[in-house]
Amino acid sequence: MKHLNFVVVFILVAFVYSCKKSNKETPTPVKTETITDANGFSYETVNNDPTGLRLYTLDNGLKVYLSKNTDEPTIQTYIAVRAGSNYDPKESTGLAHYLEHMVFKGTHKIGTLDWEKEKVYLDSISQLYEQHRAEQDPDKKRALYKKIDEVSLAASQFSVANEYDKMTSSLGATGTNAHTWFEETVYKNKIPANELSKWLALEEERFSTLVLRLFHTELEAVFEEYNRGQDNDFRKSYAAMLSDLFPKHPYGQQKTIGTAEHLKNPSLVDINNYFDKYYVPNNMAMVLVGDLDFDKTIQEVNATFGNLEKKEVVHPELPKEEPLSGIIESEVFGPTSERVTIAFRSQGVNTKEEQLVTLCDMILANGNAGLIDLNLNQKQIVQNAGCSPTFLNDYGYHSFNGSPKEGQSLEEVKDLLLSQIEKLKKGEFEDWMIEAVVNDLKKSQLQQYENSTALATAYFNAFIHRENWADKVAFLDELKSITKQEVVDFANSFYQNNYVVTYKRKGEDKSIVKVSNPGITPVNLNRDKASEYMTNFNAIKSEELKPVFIDYKTEIKETTTDNGLKVSYVENKTNDLFNMNIIFDMGSDHNKQLDLAVGYLEYLGTDKLSAEDLKKEFYKLGIDYSVNAGPEKTYVGLSGLKENLPKGLELLEQLWTNAKPDQEAYEKYVKAISKDRQNNKTNKASILRGGLLNYAKYGENSRLRNIIPITELELITPQELVDLAKDLRNYKQRIFYYGKDVDAAVAALNTHHNVFGELKDYPEAKVYTEQETGGNVFFVDFDMVQSEMMFLAKGDPFKPENMAASTLFNTYFGSGLSSIVFQEIRESKSLAYSAWASYATARDKDDSNYVMAYMGTQANKMPQAVEAMMNLMSDMPEAEDQFNAAKEATLKKIAAQRITKANIFWNYERLQKLGIDNDNREEMYNTIQNMTLEDLKTFFNTNIKGEKYNVMVIGNKKDVDFKSLEKLGKVKEMDVDYLFNYQKPTDIKI
Template sequence: MNLIKKAICSLLLACTMSSLAGAQQKKYEWKEGTSGGYTYKYISNDPMKARFYTLKNGLTVILSVNKKDPRIQTLIGTRAGSNNDPSDHTGLAHYLEHLLFKGTQRYGSLDWSKEKPYLDQIESLYDTYNRTADATARQAVYHSIDSVSGLAAKYAIANEYDKMMSGMGAQGTNAHTWVEETIYEEDIPSNVVDKFLAVQAERFKDPVFRLFHTELEAVYEEKNRGLDNDGRKTYELMLATLFPTHNYGQQSTIGTIEHLKNPSLKAIRDFYNTYYVPGNMAVVMAGDLDPDQVIKQIDQAFAYMQPKPVKEYKAPVEKPISAPIVKEVFGPDAENVMIAFRMPGALDVKSAVLQSVISEVLNNGKAGLLDLNINKQQKVLKASAGVMGWKDYSVFTMSGSPKEGQTLEQVKDLLLGQLEILKKGEFDETMVKAIVNNAKLAELVGVESNKNRATSMMDGFIKHRGKNWQTDVSFVDDMSKVTKKEIVDFANKYFSNNYVLLYKRKGEDKNLQKVDKPAITPVEVNREAQSAFLKQVNEMPANSIKPLWLDFDKDIQKGKLGTADVLYVQNKDNGLFRLYYRFDMGSWNNKLLPLAAQYLQFLGTDKYTTEQISKEFYNIACNFNVSTGTDATTLTVSGLQENFDKAVALFEHVLRNCKPDEQALAAFKGRIAKGRADSKLNKSNILKGLTNYGMYGPKNPFNNQLSQSELDAVTGQQLVDILHSLPEYQHMVIYYGPQTLDAAIAAIGKQHQVPATPKTIPAPLKFEKISQDKNQVLFTNYDMVQSEVNWIRNAGNYTPDNTTLISVFNGYFGGNMGSIVFQTIRESKALAYSTYAYYASPEKKDGRYSVVAYVGSQADKMGEAINGMNELLNDMPRSEKGFMTAKQSMKQDIETERITQDGIIFTYLGSKKLGLDTDYRKTVYSQIDGITYDDVKKFHDENIANKPYTYCIMASDKKVNPEDLKKFGDVKVVSLEEIFGY
């Protein structure tokens, strides 16, 4: 789904079934309302019923009510991002985002009066550092910064913001900076709005930039991670070439290496004072709220903000591109090609609508030109198209990955060939109607998500301060008015030789740099300290929210369809259905099953070609999927209940009547071979495989693959026989939809034949976790700036009695930003951007637990990072307050969790795999208060501390010498062939 589509996704989500069938379009007009003493604006027929308030100081507040869960998604955003960075301090908006988690004078500090002189001195030192060119002199200044920072840190309380949010039950604490925005996210229980607003009002009142040099190191790590990411490099080069004068291309969000090395706290403060002002900010909330009460609370909390004009970024007009501009990116990952066109921005509503429709005509996942002419026919490994919409300009991209033996130039020609088809109008005009119906279908699902609602509303504010919400709400209806002539005219106007062409080639990046590791002395984090402000927030009263437990006997209705068990939950919200056939059989039972499942998408029947099948499903706004895991295969049909019979009948026909296509199989095998080769170039896949090796040994679930000779020997008839025979095995039928149980069983029974005597499921392979009896290092070489380290230790067998203790331990020790591991590795020692550690529970009752830990750091800090994690694994620091916060957060998560829809059924099935027949959350909840710190400490000492571990390390052997790793254990260099099994 393209980004413009994402932005408008969920705006018409409550469309009625009649509107999906093409009923008369509604009117969308601005209206004004007054309630609770406040005036607001809204759009008629807006299914989200969003209220737009403008407070006296200019702050925008946007509220949407959704009572589905007792939670609220909150976003606080400012219309300032890397676009607004000073040209001599790029990355500044992103720095500031990080610093707004560090606290104020009232929280994050033990004694502000004693801390402030040191922070003033640090700011002055950075100003000197910024103006110093001589390397020796700079080193001396930085040494002073490090020394004074250590003194200042004695008065800092690290992560106090995270502790407050975690303590009130917030989830998803995060923030992001992009070109035109910086957004701060929290998902809060609905009973803590006053606590949340107290913290946020204080947070944005007068932020203190404490613990700066360790946070700066975290940003360095983030930059280095980007330098190791070929996709990120391609993206940034694409923007730089497409926008030679606009800041979209000239100022990367994370900043240049030179500017990262020379930060200015004064410049950051100036940026904050300029852009974090009420007329440039919005508070967005979606969920279980009373808008009359919440707007009053927000007004009172942020009344201190004073209005101040904001200078808008004046976008330069880019000169037209008159001929293709070709660029190359080199790196270790797989090759691909990207074609990018500069388009009118989001404020040109008609253009935005046309771009969205055109992207779907090209690539909708089923019946677009790329889908049918390229992907279905397997002319490349994969191809896609989409739109990235910003205020001043949008970017339309097409991308593709080559098959074995195919050049990037050939992929480019195939992509451009589909544009020519579009420009000639050689596509079915009825596709536009199908695009609109599928968009409305997707939105029907999305309306239940508070995050979708909040994101859409914030996106409207960022792009046009919400003034165009009318066109946002009517966006899908406007799509339905688009004609074929408009599409063709637009395509011919904007798609010519005016593109940027990027070839991502495999090879050494000769220009690769990294941000060097500065000398940082670990700082205090003061785990046990609490500010008076935190205590004040914690003491604010909150209405209790009672948890809701599942009763599997009442919440799930059960029936029979022949020999098949039927599990049923009724959809009382809308007219959508989801039907599943679930088999207790996966790749461990038959290695050909995943291959057959993928092969189906390329097959036709005696009645339909594969292209016709895709079109049929797309035209009725329904989907089908065959998904194979290690121990289960699930066949899914979903869509509009009114098309249930048609969709299920079509899927049954396809499954039972698909015909082998040897030409398609040959192409499929070729793509598998190329995909396998590409996978061996991808560092995430390599690390995943290496970790599986450490957990299970040389033969493991990750490398349980067909050998090349086995793959070569597979015939189309073999795979089709597997597909045809699937319904003959014992399986379960799951239905979630608006029909009653009896009606659903009758409707399914008309289309789906259940065997009277099911076939016996083949015995599965078994993969046993190995026991670590000594320290070992598994090393794999990869050309990268950073190093990635996973710790693996397999522990005892599953027992439900340990669930509560393990959950509390994970929350306290290493599961989030307020945990011991994060505070120590990142906040105190600045050794990593990302780090965690937890005791992983198995999915089956006969499975074993595993200890899993991770640090991603610069290669030259790897030894320090490993030692830092080992210290924590062997000796867990004590923090009674941190422990109580972890327990409090865990209880509030359970209190506000609502398992609904078909999630009830899958929770039940997951519980059965663990041997449980009740909602075990109830037991956990009742036990949390009884867990003591000593219980957690004993658990850590018995299961984590001073145990042998397998270190799974991926790094460049040019930056890390495997010989140096021997101090951590016996070293084995693991080849890619051993990791992947081919």
């Protein structure tokens, strides 16, 4: 299912879904009303808005979006600033982004041990950076940087790293982060509801003052992020597309990450000026969605953020674009698989074009029955293709992308994409499509926006784009009023020969910027110390939030079908959507052709309906179906609106029992698998986290390598696969239903899902033996700027009693911004943008636990990074205050967690694999309450210290220091085809 990621429209109501209804219904007028509460606070509300938004505006101009969601005792928080890379000074691109990083570093109260003494050093550092920026002589520039490094070390004796992160962690916050884009910078936390007061006080202080401490180490982390972008071919082709679409506007001319030259020559003066100009309440919004009391919450927000000073804000006038004339083409090179992108520039948000492009996009590709879906993907004319629109404040764009089959050129894919646009322009889509699209969007809203995070995201987007919420509520009804002729007329005027084509080709990227290792002296973390602010903050006690544990055996109810199939069910109390899965406890481990067979069903029709017609019928009903075979289980699933379950199940059963083999479709299917395998070899994430990790864990005998060679796939007949898929229904099976009216669901199963006789037992599953680890370094050569490493040590077999200690250990030591690993490797030494370590719990009671760690760093920093990580994994630093904060954070996260809805069933499934039949969080919670730092040290010494690691490395062979790798074990360069057990392309005759 394709979901819009740019237009946020929320009519979260249970609607009557039928494509037979007229699309000429008169929508209920949507109006905004202003209400004053008992305490004198005024807010805007929109009639017919089931999200229940209350939009306040404080006296200082701060917008406050509040909505109530009681699914769990948490609040999703966003603080949004209308300031992004569009407003970066020309000479300081990337400024908004690294300012975002610095807002985490504290204030004159947070993160300092002696502000007056620290300030002297920080002022000196700022002056040195101005001199460094102005200096042209390379030797003098290096000398100035060395001086910056020296003064920064001296300044760090008065600072405490990550105090903000420690305090949010102590609240039990999750998802602590931020992002910067063209027009926005947004700061994120999800907090337990009882911690709202403390969080507001902390955020008021954070946004009151900017202090640029520990700047040069953080800037080096931003450089590592820049390098990750250079290693991301998708980002590079996206940037090239924008550059051609917007030759004048910052959308195309100023990357959010900035240029390498500007990152090397920052101005702390410019950063402070930017903060002072844009980080003011009348240019900001606070979004709170969750378990809150409206009246109390707005009073608390006003008592804190109401203190921020309002200032006049003038955003710069940005360049206007001339209409595109003709077709603009560009090329981007890199090691990953090839793809082509076509983009048409549009008007921005709050325009009629937003509505029309949205409709055109969904008619062309909705994941099911769009023109591209049916004519290109379903018929396997290309490897894959799709489209999506984006709408920003000044402009937008509708982009199309496609990947070629083997032997197909990017130019051919481009022409095929354009051919589908031509069909749209000719009106070659069915009359029911517009209403089906609108209903699909409504269904997507019900699925996507019933959770607090998604809804809060919608609100901050509305603020950034200056959208009236009433317009968002009315958006879908307005779409529904658009006629087919209007769509066709618009398509003919909009999709002309005025577009941008970006070819992503395989090859060397000669624009890569190589960055030297600046040789930063590790700064002091002072993790055993705390500012006066943090000491006082930690002393504040919030109302205790009690954990709620679940009795799975009462929450998951059971019934049976007429033919004896067990149906487990959980009631959907939120809306009229359902999800049904027929579960087979066997998968590709039992028969490696099973995944192949169920995948082939995607391209088949029946004796009555073609594959394309079948997709259309499902789309008319608003029902999605899926058939997926994993290693251990196979799922046949349906989801959508409850009232259409019977018709959807009838269609699915028609396919399942009457699928017709198609030789041509199978031949294309095999070619697509072959091309997918070749493409997979160009994906560094797949190589590291797939190929190398599986080899390090299992050696040659792994699931990843247990595949059918292409030459054998060619010998399988389509009838064999159809028979295998049909025979699936004759095996033992069980059903899970999440929705309303289980009796109606069971009645539909009784009518349409008929199984006969005694069901067959599953065949024996293939066993994969975990190998002992240690002394091996597995390396893959890849054209990239960074190098990425993973460390893997096989631990003891799974023990339920270790789960509490491992959870606390991961919080304290290896995961999150305030963890030991992150502080040491990134904050102190600037050796990586991303670094983590964890004690990973097995997924099956018969498997082992593993110690794992990861770093992504410049190749020339690798020796230092490896040494830093190995030192940490050998001797856990002990910090009593940090341990207590980690312990408190872990307990609060468990207390705020609620297992609800369909997750009740799926969590129980996961626990049963571990041999656990109860909510083990209760035992973990009680255990963690009594744990001490000494207990954690004992856990470390028993389970982590002295472990023997297999090390996985992917990087550019020309840059990697192999002598440093040899200290970790015997280095073995791996062939990627061998890792995945693929045949060489030259060995495949297709």
